[in-house]
Amino acid sequence: MRTDAELMELYRRGSRDAFEELFARHHRRVIHFCYRMTGDQARAEEAAQEVFLRIARAASTYQPTARFTTWMYTIARRTTLNFLRDEKEDGEKVPIHDNGEGRDAAEGLPLPGPEEWDPERIAWGEQLKEKFVEALQNLPEGHRSAFLLNRAEGLSYDEVATVLNITVQAVKSRIFRAREALLTELSGILK
Amino acid sequence: MECREIREIISAYVDGEASPEEARRVEEHLGSCAQCRSAEKRMRALGVAVTRTEGSVPPDFRESLFARMEAEDLLPKRRSIFVFSVRWAAVPLAAAAAMALYVLSSREAPREFPSPAVGPPRVAREMPGPGTTSPEAGSPFSAPRELAGSPPAVPGKEERKTKVVADGGKLSPEDREIVANLEILEDPDLFDEPQIDEMEIFVPSFRRQG
Structure with a gap:
């Protein structure tokens, strides 16, 4: 099986099949990442399309010095950032909370109690998913990116540091703070 | 701690x-x-x-993206099967056409016959034997002998006659006459040999009368 870097090289030489293979491998995770970053399905689709367009436009400058996925997530993160900024400026619907204010946490959701936080016992319903996505949006963008890239996308601290252009120690700190904030917020709605 | x-x-x-x-x-x-x-x-x-918090992939996501990419000329268009067929058939077709042209042009190449009224005995050329091989350069029929490594030596008159006689054993009398004429036609020098009777066939009428 060809590596992502080899497929990029083939695409640069004019292979449509190479790009289709790259797309097949990564489009789901790009859409999921964009959804978790923006908290909105329509925006996630739009952003994910933009990610692949940017990958195609930047193919001629791609250097296989780092993993393709690291490069791809760098583009994906910047793209979603642009979307969020544009929406913030336009006053559109996607919530961007920098400090956690303006949240309506407890809405009587049938969520499991603290003793039931066993991952296998959590019934991950749509309501809980919405609350979790909302909690993610309430994180500072830098913390959210670091946490998602590591926990959802499987990048190492080192790779997250590359994507975010920060130190590994800063990654460690951001992920810890993201966890603390999420646990605090979700603990608030637990019965 | x-x-x-x-x-x-x-x-x-x-x-x-x-x-x-x-x-x-x-x-x-x-x-x-x-x-x-x-x-x-x-x-x-x-x-x-x-990890359980996922967006959904719309069914038209791929088509929509690829349409945008094609509009921006970012995605090479997929070629049709016909185009592929023509492309892959081009080499053998071109080779066959070149070979056909070569064969036709060599067969129909103008020869310096004294009288255009009499054409070359093509029948004889269709049945080449070692003695009937034309020594003229560029003939496609001489190619196999060159490829085999034996240079196309120009035989002498006696040698040619011997070869014709040697092969003549397998030919009918008419064929032998045609083969003999072919030897003469392919070596214009033989036109000056008065002892070859067949030459008269090709002599213009005004020369025969004079």
Whole structure:
């Protein structure tokens, strides 16, 4: 099986099949990442399309010095950032909370109690998913990116540091703070 | 160590990013702190929760993206089967056409016959034997002999006659006459040989009368 870097090289030489293979491998995770970053399905689709367009436009400058996925997530993160900024400026619907204010946490959701936080016992319903996505949006963008890239996308601290252009120690700190904030917020709605 | 101080290391430990020394300290602490054990469990649960938080892939996502890419000329268009067929057939077709042209042009090449009224005896050329091989350069029929490594030596008149006679054993009298004429036609020098009777066939009428 060809590596992502080899497929990029083939695409640069004019292979449509190479790009289709790259797309097949990564489009789901790009859409999921964009959804978790923006908290909105329509925006996630739009952003994910933009990610692949940017990958195609930047193919001629791609250097296989780092993993393709690291490069791809760098583009994906910047793209979603642009979307969020544009929406913030336009006053559109996607919530961007920098400090956690303006949240309506407890809405009587049938969520499991603290003793039931066993991952296998959590019934991950749509309501809980919405609350979790909302909690993610309430994180500072830098913390959210670091946490998602590591926990959802499987990048190492080192790779997250590359994507975010920060130190590994800063990654460690951001992920810890993201966890603390999420646990605090979700603990608030637990019965 | 205070719980607050070690929580960040627990977070890295949960992610598999703690150093061996940090891991040892975390495990030691968790063994004696129920609060941090609960915190560690919640941290792990968050990791599971985030992987279950997924967007959906719309069915037309690929088509929509590829249409945009094609509009921006970012995606090479897929060629039709017909184009591929023509492309892959081009080489053998061109080779066959070139061969056909070569054969036709060599057969129909103008020859310096004294009288255009009499054409070359093509029948004889269709049945080449060692003695009937034309020595003229560029003839496609001489090619196999050249490829085989024997240079196309120009035989002498006697040698040619001998070859014709040698092959003549397999030919009918009419064929022999045609073959003899062919030898004469392909070597214009033989036109000056008065002892060859067949030459008269090709002599213009005004010369015969004079």
